[in-house]
Amino acid sequence: MRIIRTEDYDELSLRAAEIMASVVTLKPDALLGLATGSSPLGLYKVLIEKYRRGELSFAKVTTVNLDEYVGLGPEDEQSYRYFMDHNLFCHVDIDRERTHVPDGLAADGEKEPARYEALVRSLGRQDIQLLGLGVDGHIGFNEPDRVFHEDTHCVSLDPSTIEANKRFFASAEEVPRKAYTMGVGTIMRAKRILMVVNGEAKAEVLSAMLKGPIDPMLPASILRLHRDVTIVADKAALSKL
Ligand code: GLP
Numbered sequence: 001m002r003i004i005r006t007e008d009y010d011e012l013s014l015r016a017a018e019i020m021a022s023v024v025t026l027k028p029d030a031l032l033g034l035a036t037g038s039s040p041l042g043l044y045k046v047l048i049e050k051y052r053r054g055e056l057s058f059a060k061v062t063t064v065n066l067d068e069y070v071g072l073g074p075e076d077e078q079s080y081r082y083f084m085d086h087n088l089f090c091h092v093d094i095d096r097e098r099t100h101v102p103d104g105l106a107a108d109g110e111k112e113p114a115r116y117e118a119l120v121r122s123l124g125r126q127d128i129q130l131l132g133l134g135v136d137g138h139i140g141f142n143e144p145d146r147v148f149h150e151d152t153h154c155v156s157l158d159p160s161t162i163e164a165n166k167r168f169f170a171s172a173e174e175v176p177r178k179a180y181t182m183g184v185g186t187i188m189r190a191k192r193i194l195m196v197v198n199g200e201a202k203a204e205v206l207s208a209m210l211k212g213p214i215d216p217m218l219p220a221s222i223l224r225l226h227r228d229v230t231i232v233a234d235k236a237a238l239s240k241l
């Protein structure tokens with residue numbers, strides 16, 4: 001595991017974007033695993049700037065996103081499909097048909113996890129999977145649990161996640177209680193993993209993830225078993241290490 005320490009969020013975004021961009025430069029038809037949340041926003045902005053400067057093309061890239069709220073569709077500003085469209089896809093030359101997010105409005109919600117898992121598998125292994133880190137140690141929406149869930153599944157969100165994510169909604173009541181998420185197996189199949197972590201609020205959980213036991217109660221701890229993980233974190237997030 002490599003840890004890249006940065007002074008602040010801007011430097012973190014630059015360094016992480018350089019890693020993502022290098023994957024696409026070396027393999028223009030790369031399969032990128034993407035993430036939402038506030039942590040990757042700066043990185044996406046840098047990728048858009050690189051595209052505008054003509055340094056990068058997404059024309060042949062395929063993407064798979066980690067997760068989506070159950071019940072929210074692409075037009076809903078809080079959905080992760082909307083987030084991806086508006087924070088990255090609409091601004092670059094990607095073919096939207098090759099961008100994949102679990103379908104929050106799937107008519108048969110019971111079957112959606114298996115459909116999405118099969119789709120991701122059919123595309124091969126992610127050349128790189130981008131991740132943020134939840135305050136409770138979640139990756140995607142893999143919440144603390146007694147076991148690690150391997151494949152894409154439907155989860156009930158942890159109260160701490162609802163609390164952390166309510167900033168994007170009018171109130172905590174409006175945060176969906178359920179989400180579809182890649183499993184830890186789906187994530188760990190990626191050839192490379194890139195995690196971005198910023199801010200003091202993540203310092204405790206980042207330290208526990210790196211130094212504590214590998215435990216499904218802290219899902220991100222399983223990344224220590226992956227052979228190619230890079231964490232780009234600012235000094236505030238690394239302050240407890
Ligand atoms: C959200 C998402 C995760 C994200 C995490 C951290 O709930 N499901 O994919 O990485 O929480 O979010 P943020 O980057 O806003 O702190």
